[in-house]
Amino acid sequence: MTASRIDAILAAAAQRLNALGDGRREARQLWEAAGPRRFLDHADDHVSREDRFEDFVKLRLARVPMSHIRGYRDFWKHRFVVTSDVLDPRPDTETLVDAALKVPFETVWDLGTGSGCILLSVLADRPSATGVGIDVSGKALAVAKINADALSLTDRVVWHQGDLFAQMTGPVDLIVSNPPYIAADEMPGLAPELSHEPRVALTDEADGLSFYRRIAAQAAAYLAPQGRVLVEIGSTQGPTVASLFRDAGFTQVAILPDFDGRDRVVQAKRG
Numbered sequence: 001m002t003a004s005r006i007d008a009i010l011a012a013a014a015q016r017l018n019a020l021g022d023g024r025r026e027a028r029q030l031w032e033a034a035g036p037r038r039f040l041d042h043a044d045d046h047v048s049r050e051d052r053f054e055d056f057v058k059l060r061l062a063r064v065p066m067s068h069i070r071g072y073r074d075f076w077k078h079r080f081v082v083t084s085d086v087l088d089p090r091p092d093t094e095t096l097v098d099a100a101l102k103v104p105f106e107t108v109w110d111l112g113t114g115s116g117c118i119l120l121s122v123l124a125d126r127p128s129a130t131g132v133g134i135d136v137s138g139k140a141l142a143v144a145k146i147n148a149d150a151l152s153l154t155d156r157v158v159w160h161q162g163d164l165f166a167q168m169t170g171p172v173d174l175i176v177s178n179p180p181y182i183a184a185d186e187m188p189g190l191a192p193e194l195s196h197e198p199r200v201a202l203t204d205e206a207d208g209l210s211f212y213r214r215i216a217a218q219a220a221a222y223l224a225p226q227g228r229v230l231v232e233i234g235s236t237q238g239p240t241v242a243s244l245f246r247d248a249g250f251t252q253v254a255i256l257p258d259f260d261g262r263d264r265v266v267q268a269k270r271g
């Protein structure tokens with residue numbers, strides 16, 4: 001295919017994709033995804049790149065997340081396999097990784113690990129550390145295992161299917177979590193892409209704070225002395241979540257901003 005033919009295909013698609021924001025970027029990424037791929041096996045090799053691209057454009061117009069079409073998301077320093085079984089890693093969550101790497105720890109648990117993006121990112125940057133990735137979803141853990149393999153971290157991580165601390169035995173130096181924190185009544189107003197992500201990873205089906213209440217109440221029993229908890233929060237939840245940890249006896253409770261200046265992480269130290 002000539003370069004000018006590709007340009008024409010991309011320009012036409014960009015027009016259609018402008019409804020999503022940056023149509024040119026969307027078109028470029030979909031064209032790349034329609035080419036030979038490393039991450040997804042596809043049985044449709046007889047399909048031309050142009051036809052596959054058209055299929056992808058239609059999927060995007062139906063608001064299927066870009067990460068599901070491409071099969072991956074770049075997060076922190078690595079590329080993570082992403083499917084509809086896990087939360088699509090968000091750039092905001094890199095704030096939690098950044099904060100975790102500023103505190104001392106040799107052992108870390110990630111409550112609700114999903115794709116494993118938080119746990120694997122911190123383990124990769126802290127080569128002496130080991131971790132446990134916990135999730136209620138066996139399907140999510142299967143994705144996390146693939147990601148651990150790809151990053152050669154399998155030897156330093158254990159996967160555990162369970163609900164928060166159930167069947168866990170401490171002590172652990174650091175607990176990280178990006179729990180489902182969207183309130184049930186906020187769900188209908190969210191971007192259409194989120195309907196393709198696991199609902200259980202997004203909302204607690206209540207006021208958005210249930211997991212913080214449970215983590216604040218239980219974490220101290222599993223933490224080493226001087227151990228810390230770092231949780232991602234919604235941008236309006238900082239003061240409430242900080243109070244939950246303070247009321248549970250944690251010290252040095254701090255609300256940390258993300259790279260856009262919005263409250264994004266609450267950090268607390270076992271008192």
Ligand code: GLN
Nearest residue numbers: 087113114178179180201
């Ligand atoms: N830990 C994963 C992430 O931050 C999944 C979180 C979740 O499913 N709520 O992307």
